[in-house]
Amino acid sequence: MFSKSCKYAIRAVLYLATRLSEGEKIGAKSLGELLKVPTPFLAKILQDLSRKGLISSTKGPGGGFFLSEENQNVTLEQIIECVDGPEVMHGCVLGFSTCSSANPCPLHVQAFAYREGLRYQLAHQTVRELALRINREKIKL
Amino acid sequence: MFSKSCKYAIRAVLYLATRLSEGEKIGAKSLGELLKVPTPFLAKILQDLSRKGLISSTKGPGGGFFLSEENQNVTLEQIIECVDGPEVMHGCVLGFSTCSSANPCPLHVQAFAYREGLRYQLAHQTVRELALRINREKIKL
DNA sequence: CTTATAAAAGATTTTTTTGTCTTTTATAGA
DNA sequence: TCTATAAAAGACAAAAAAATCTTTTATAAG
Numbered sequence: 001m002f003s004k005s006c007k008y009a010i011r012a013v014l015y016l017a018t019r020l021s022e023g024e025k026i027g028a029k030s031l032g033e034l035l036k037v038p039t040p041f042l043a044k045i046l047q048d049l050s051r052k053g054l055i056s057s058t059k060g061p062g063g064g065f066f067l068s069e070e071n072q073n074v075t076l077e078q079i080i081e082c083v084d085g086p087e088v089m090h091g092c093v094l095g096f097s098t099c100s101s102a103n104p105c106p107l108h109v110q111a112f113a114y115r116e117g118l119r120y121q122l123a124h125q126t127v128r129e130l131a132l133r134i135n136r137e138k139i140k141l
Numbered sequence: 142m143f144s145k146s147c148k149y150a151i152r153a154v155l156y157l158a159t160r161l162s163e164g165e166k167i168g169a170k171s172l173g174e175l176l177k178v179p180t181p182f183l184a185k186i187l188q189d190l191s192r193k194g195l196i197s198s199t200k201g202p203g204g205g206f207f208l209s210e211e212n213q214n215v216t217l218e219q220i221i222e223c224v225d226g227p228e229v230m231h232g233c234v235l236g237f238s239t240c241s242s243a244n245p246c247p248l249h250v251q252a253f254a255y256r257e258g259l260r261y262q263l264a265h266q267t268v269r270e271l272a273l274r275i276n277r278e279k280i281k282l
Numbered sequence: 283c284t285t286a287t288a289a290a291a292g293a294t295t296t297t298t299t300t301g302t303c304t305t306t307t308a309t310a311g312a
Numbered sequence: 313t314c315t316a317t318a319a320a321a322g323a324c325a326a327a328a329a330a331a332t333c334t335t336t337t338a339t340a341a342g
Binding site: 144146180200 | 329330331332333337338339340341
Binding site for chain 2: 285289290
């Protein structure tokens, strides 16, 4: 469903949201080791997210990545679209550019309801809210 | 969601199911042109499906690919698993090998219901049934 | 039996995705 | 100011996916 880049991005953002206390930051290297993800590849992804304003970073000693108050209002849909592009949540399952409710592909009815359901949840829940649930239910990252 | 190979496979099988009359066959070349899909690549995919017994074929003049009565009882889930492997319908959205209802990843609750619903439909509808609906509702391939 | 046709098989190429390495830039702290 | 740190940027490499090309095998039809 999602690319590896996207999976890494989601996990990294959720780490920042759940494991970092106020004002704390983490470097790409530490984060890559913690999540067991190739570090320089993760760094690239984090830099993309940072450039687009979805996460924050500071250079230099003691610097690293973190989420500002504003960043915590971002949704996972925004993260996903930033990394994988809009097609992954909106494109036709069979890849038809013309597919729509009015002109459905053979799988449209089946696929639309379910993916739209997932998309709705990913679009209406902020990273902050998701982080609260992860901490409450002690879910692993 | 699905690889290109898989999308091509689904479209090709649905073509065989809906557009071929009793005893009729179609070559990989014609099919590739009709579906506007790279012909030799499609041929590979069809050969895989044929080797696994999900579609039928005959060599030589007048030969080509077609669906036997038995093939029409195949489900799209079988086609999909044959091409993309089981992970695409069963693996964790975030790629955790340990993810399950008992030990959920952060997206498990959201993603599971969605994908399981789709999978259920793909697993409980045969190519024959789907083909009937496509013809009835005049859906394009 | 010969020939033309089309799948089967497999080797090869191209493109995309994933992953690494090196250099540059910013900044905190001594 | 100098130095160490860490992100930013970009070039580079490996692996996987997508696509092509060539050779072999089976078979229907003349």
